[in-house]
Amino acid sequence: MTMMKFLIVFVVLIAFTSHLCESFELEGKDFESERSLMQLYKRWSSHHRISRNAHEMHKRFKIFQDNAKHVFRVNHMGKSLKLRLNQFADLSDDEFSMMYGSNITHYNGLHANRVGEFMYERAMNIPSSIDWRQKGAVNAIKNQGHCGSCWAFAAVAAVESIHQIRTNELVSLSEQAVVDCDYKVGGCRGGNYVCLVPIDDDGL
Template sequence: MTMMKFLIVFVVLIAFTSHLCESFELERKDFESEKSLMQLYKRWSSHHRISRNAHEMHKRFKIFQDNAKHVFRVNHMGKSLKLRLNQFADLSDDEFSMMYGSNITHYDNLHAKAGGGGRVGGFMYERARYIPSSIDWREKGAVNAIKNQGLCGSCWAFAAVAAVESIHQIKTNELVSLSEQEVVDCDYKVGGCRGGDYNSAFEFIMQNGGITIEENYPYFAGNGYCRRRGPNNERVTIDGYERVPRNNEYALMKAVAHQPVAVAVASSGSDFRFYGEGMLREGSFCGYRIDHTVVVVGYGSDEEGDYWIIRNQYGTQWGMNGYMKMQRGTRNPQGVCGMAMQPSFPVKY
């Protein structure tokens, strides 16, 4: 009897896991009528466990239709880029940016006016001689598992923390998960879930004796009160931070050859937001303003061309298990989605 119960539970778990991992596919018949589109919307809501009341569902149905049509159209262009109708599919570009984005350009400008500048001395990798043709810091054990910022514009804190986690591992051979929530709660120069700037986060970590591990200060996707340090509060420190020269992908490549780098991107556009797999190229619709931060954890080349490896923090259901392949070496010096405009990295000796 006990064995039978175990088998039943096991089968249920398998079915539940399969449902979560199942790809949400679109077919041409889904777009044949208003009725079929509504059935698609309900199926999408059930798949992603998103509940809307009747009024809200009616309001969001048109947005969902437009997003679904765009995803289907792009996926049938014969390109490697494939989009996915993910959990953001009934939000408009502006709503998505407001809920999940960070007004990084605003806070970066405020930070610059306040005199924030990082480590004096310019770009430390300017004269780097050995630049490998490819590198993936995940393979070197310097990148933590994908995290999820949730319904909070804390991407700036996640990008800063991920970059610090990586340089700490590179210098000490110890990979630890650090606390984004401490940065969100305690860096008063920026807006917490309303947005911020990873350079401000680097400065906060420098000026406050480091940052604690995630276990000591867990993330909850909201603004909280800054907690005082307790006894035996393990902290990871950095010695400074630097900005990579703007609009220079080769300089960015020099930096990423030595460590993961935080970058700011436009993300509210449908091609970035619904990214599923393949190469996001120059000309893809990322949005009209820089509103998100991610981390470049490597680069390489394949049959599609040169690419960057982008680590996001929307959870593993987004992209390729949380990652994106983005074109490297574009005609526009700003790079795809503006990723070469504001790169920075922490310094640790």
Template sequence: MKEHGRIYPNFEESETRYQIFQRNLRYITEMNAKRSNSTFSYRLGLNKFADMSPEEFKRVYLRELKIPTTTNTTTGSRTDYAEQKDSCGAPASMDWRQNGVVVGVKNQGSCGSCWAFAAAAAIESAHAISTRELVSLSEQELIDCDSKGQGCSGGWPSYAFDWVVGNGGISKEDDYPYAAQKGYCRANMNGNSAVKISSYQRVTPSDDALMCATAQQPIAVALDATNIQLYNGGIYEGEDCPRDSNRLNHAVLIVGYGSEDGKDYWIAKNSWGEGWGMKGYILIHRNTDLPNGVCSINTAASYPII
């Protein structure tokens, strides 16, 4: 309570939260003990979500949606997948944070707006790579204005890219600050679209195609995040996700990839603040034999084009 500024309205609520906290702590201890003698290298830990039950966490932060059928505003037709390359000359590892083109980790709060954060982050990085200017962009504008999205109830980065193309750009965060709730669209009144994109592209759903794309710029992806509530570090294996899963309920930004002790991983930037995971980031196992990648991470990747 002290560490995360928790103030509960009454004794009953405080007791309920304490019981949930104890259950989560037992789960963390048991699972970490099992993994210490297994090939699963990731760790669980206490964080700001430790007083939430898994059911509550899923209800507040995750939104299950079907993979979108995307129509590109610039052409009026469905956006095609990027051409998959079997060999693209990608480096063995990549971390776009080291190039100074990734804005710091943000916090979406209790609004289900991960899609807007992933989309804005992808545009921020694409713009920085193109111009060497790193600016923080407005997730709130996407929440308020993207009619294909559902505000704090979910959406898709590809739909957000489509809106930015049609709108002629997206505002800076300072000009259209985050409110963690859907409001009236002020895009026309703001008149200050800081960054424009010409189009966007979907990535063929495979590890190779996603790596080739990530070697060029950070990529917005969706995944099944049901079991990362208490993730604390290491390479997330996703063993709780069905092998052939195509369930998606959260969006993040892949900012790079690498390997550790012979195990390949993605570096993903989340939008739950720096107090979650590895200062706001998670490593996710890549180059597996799973049809859709770990927890469906390959199924709905896309990126903006400047």
């Protein structure tokens, strides 16, 4: 189950904003029989607009059953963490890893030197937690697909939120523009953080 957390959506923090999980609930009656599970699978397929032929559906249904049962079981353990099925729920761990796992090959410069002093280093009376979704500083979840561009998504999301905190205006910026900027090592192969900062004509 080590990859299970990537096959389902953790309904905490940002995950609440995902349109992929809205109004899709699991109930005990869904697990009463193979027929009810198949109905659940068809309802899930319709919800996520996923189409499978008869042969593929038979294979996927078995995987879906295991994932759905895991979600239902975890959600009834009395924990604050709640799980929901997302669009990857009929993929196995290995399939998901092969299709969406990282293919990062570029690691140069991933540990940048600290520049200057953290502006809030001496801040006092800091709250134990802040839900930035409730403050309107978080955009809806985006999907990077097969492109290993998590570096761009993380940077863009941070800029979007900082901009909202500073200006009270939430904008959606383009991860694709940042990925396209990294033409030397390939933005889908791990990227390079220097793409995010200005460089001179000598590349310094």
